[in-house]
Amino acid sequence: MFSKETYINRRAQLKKTVGNGLLLFLGNEESGMNYTDNTYRFRQDSSFLYYFGLSFVNLYAVIDIDEDKEIIFGNELTIDDIVWMGTEPTLSERASTVGITEVHPVSSLKKYLSQATAKGQQIHYLPSYRPEHQVKLFHLLGIAPGAEEPSIPMIRTIVDMRNHKTEEEIMEIDKACTVTAKMHIAAMKELRVGMKEYEVAAIIEATAKSNGCPLSFPTIATVCGQTLHNHIHTNVVKEGDMLLVDAGCETQMGYAGDMSSTIPAGKKFSSRQKEIYDIQVAAHINAVHALKPGVPFKDIHKLACRTIFEGLKGLGLTKNDPDEAVELGVHAMFFPCGLGHMMGLDVHDMENLGEVWVGYNGQPKSTMFGYKSLRLARSLEPGFVLTIEPGIYFIPELIDYWRAEHKFLDFINYDKLETYKDFTGLRNEEDYVITKDGARRLGNLYVPVYANEVEALR
Numbered sequence: 069m070f071s072k073e074t075y076i077n078r079r080a081q082l083k084k085t086v087g088n089g090l091l092l093f094l095g096n097e098e099s100g101m102n103y104t105d106n107t108y109r110f111r112q113d114s115s116f117l118y119y120f121g122l123s124f125v126n127l128y129a130v131i132d133i134d135e136d137k138e139i140i141f142g143n144e145l146t147i148d149d150i151v152w153m154g155t156e157p158t159l160s161e162r163a164s165t166v167g168i169t170e171v172h173p174v175s176s177l178k179k180y181l182s183q184a185t186a187k188g189q190q191i192h193y194l195p196s197y198r199p200e201h202q203v204k205l206f207h208l209l210g211i212a213p214g215a216e217e218p219s220i221p222m223i224r225t226i227v228d229m230r231n232h233k234t235e236e237e238i239m240e241i242d243k244a245c246t247v248t249a250k251m252h253i254a255a256m257k258e259l260r261v262g263m264k265e266y267e268v269a270a271i272i273e274a275t276a277k278s279n280g281c282p283l284s285f286p287t288i289a290t291v292c293g294q295t296l297h298n299h300i301h302t303n304v305v306k307e308g309d310m311l312l313v314d315a316g317c318e319t320q321m322g323y324a325g326d327m328s329s330t331i332p333a334g335k336k337f338s339s340r341q342k343e344i345y346d347i348q349v350a351a352h353i354n355a356v357h358a359l360k361p362g363v364p365f366k367d368i369h370k371l372a373c374r375t376i377f378e379g380l381k382g383l384g385l386t387k388n389d390p391d392e393a394v395e396l397g398v399h400a401m402f403f404p405c406g407l408g409h410m411m412g413l414d415v416h417d418m419e420n421l422g423e424v425w426v427g428y429n430g431q432p433k434s435t436m437f438g439y440k441s442l443r444l445a446r447s448l449e450p451g452f453v454l455t456i457e458p459g460i461y462f463i464p465e466l467i468d469y470w471r472a473e474h475k476f477l478d479f480i481n482y483d484k485l486e487t488y489k490d491f492t493g494l495r496n497e498e499d500y501v502i503t504k505d506g507a508r509r510l511g512n513l514y515v516p517v518y519a520n521e522v523e524a525l526r
């Protein structure tokens with residue numbers, strides 16, 4: 069937890085910018101896996117954490133701008149709670165650590181909101197991403213599920229604040245990225261032919277836990293890298309395979325790391341693997357070098373796409389003008405996703421608040437295949453924390469689909485592409501903070517990116 073003053077100042081800025089009304093924050097609840105008391109790991113709502121810092125279940129918060137009140141609503145532990153969980157600080161004691169002096173039981177929240185509504189106050193709330201949020205809004209405000217109208221002023225203010233990381237936040241993200249790097253290096257060192265993917269995933273996750281960090285998202289560790297988010301861990305790693313690892317951890321305060329690596333099953337990449345891998349690395353490095361304030365991230369994405377297209381053209385897989393190909397979206401055959409995304413208290417930071425606000429500053433997203441998956445396009449600003457993760461993927465189903473549709477015959481050599489259907493896919497990913505004159509890689513440990521560096525660890 070940061071200092072009390074950090075949370076007080078964040079709430080003050082939020083109140084000043086939104087200006088009027090009542091801001092309602094819904095904390096998260098525990099969620100049962102298969103019955104009530106057997107729960108998934110609890111994770112507090114990130115905006116609740118950002119402004120109130122309390123990672124406990126069954127909490128609500130109100131910032132009543134008009135009445136100049138900040139209130140935590142929650143329940144004290146019962147004797148049954150204490151028997152199972154032990155004695156813990158009271159709600160008042162917890163609230164005082166973040167500068168809140170007024171606390172009330174949850175049962176009084178509905179009355180408070182009803183009185184505010186009766187006075188004509190606007191109730192601001194954020195988009196729902198859990199069914200429980202919709203149920204709460206129905207109970208508290210009478211809003212039917214699916215009829216929510218989240219507050220755009222509240223969303224835009226929170227997005228602007230959370231997008232610009234402070235030095236203390238960056239220090240926390242550095243911690244997450246350092247442990248995340250350890251996770252990937254452990255996988256690079258320990259992977260062996262004959263292992264199951266889940267054995268590698270276990271090494272990765274054990275590294276996170278041994279450093280006091282939970283995962284920031286479910287681990288991807290797969291020899292089927294052409295499937296972008298492959299969470300199946302049952303395959304055996306064979307000679308000639310590549311293992312794509314996408315894994316990260318978060319600190320106890322909730323700040324995330326997110327990195328990807330591609331590891332040869334044996335000691336070295338094959339010549340064909342290395343050709344593609346080197347093209348991906350070139351796209352990665354070009355993108356990193358382009359990071360600086362004022363540059364639209366969409367332009368950096370296009371730079372990576374052109375690098376990939378040009379590299380594949382050298383292998384005879386693509387043809388004709390790279391600039392025209394990228395504008396038309398031809399690159400999406402090989403790179404159908406985005407170059408990166410914001411990162412912070414969420415691994416995809418504030419994705420629940422809407423990419424159109426977080427990554428596009430209110431501008432519309434493209435609907436074109438490939439570009440529609442770009443989560444970040446806006447001009448970069450100091451304090452932005454983001455990932456760089458270009459990849460090259462050979463997706464047999466996509467190859468067949470485009471070929472049957474006769475798409476981009478002037479740009480894709482389908483006969484040559486057929487011979488790569490068994491290649492799978494690869495990517496590398498690093499995390500960066502935008503500085504006043506460039507960018508800095510986050511974390512105090514370097515994960516090998518170049519092929520010879522990866523092979524040196526094998």
